[in-house]
Amino acid sequence: MIAPFFIVLTFAAALGSGIMAGLFFVFSTTIMAALARLPAGDGAAAMNAINVVIINPLFLTAFMGTALICAILAVKAIIGWSEIGSAWLLAGSLLYIVGILLVTMIFNVPLNDALAAAGPETAEGANLWTRYLAEWVPWNHVRTVSGIASLACFIIALR
Template sequence: MSSLIFIILQSAVIAYALVSGVFLAFSDFIMRSLAEAGGVRTMQAINREVFRWVFMTLFIGMAPVSLAIAAYGAFVVGGGAGSLLALAGLVYFVGCFGVTVFFNVPMNDALAGLDASSAAVGTYWEETYLPRWTFWNTIRTIASTASSALLLSGLLAMT
């Protein structure tokens, strides 16, 4: 394995862990805090601001990197270590990126289109958005954490 690939894989372990940490914060305490504070407007602002931050670059950038890691593990490394690398990439791509695209983003878009001061928004916020968004966010947390652990294990198995 070249030094460049080794550095990329090590960086991906850190990137997966950083993404996981952001998701963990939301599932662990941010969403509960927003629920207590009636945070529809705050969540709408968070959903707008996330596109202007390092997190989005890291999160989206890891999608193609994850596919490359999966292919590298499956077709170049092979064996047990290669399987761990391939699984790490696929778990992130499906369980983190895919869940975001198919579940969290549509809920964010729906929330963005609502008037935060209307009574109907409160019902949607409490009964639909908070429990569903947090559930899928927790799946993203687990997936990105698992990807970090699997990739680290694969790297250790290779060395």
């Protein structure tokens, strides 16, 4: 049985995973498709604007706060491995940390930085935008699926 404190943390991790999965789902299913329909310079400029605005306290609290909670839950799961639900806690935590946090840092953020550094109105910027869409979107799909799977694991752990 999960102690009450860890029930609250697991619930918070489920909420955070769900919020992130929803955000990434919207990007995968609508925002990126809409931006891809724009002329390259316009699409790149719009994405650059999104990348600036998204770095705000509310987003960072949900994104990084969930990662911190997942780290705590992963340690709890390993220490209490024999407890019911520990495998689900560890799976949910790893899905979030690897599939969302690390994928974001290793793949999506460097692409965002490269896009910001290129002038969207230049030929280099237009070429980068094409590459950006081809690389960023699949990694975003990974984040979407990881968030949904993480959410499911936390829900199961709470049962």
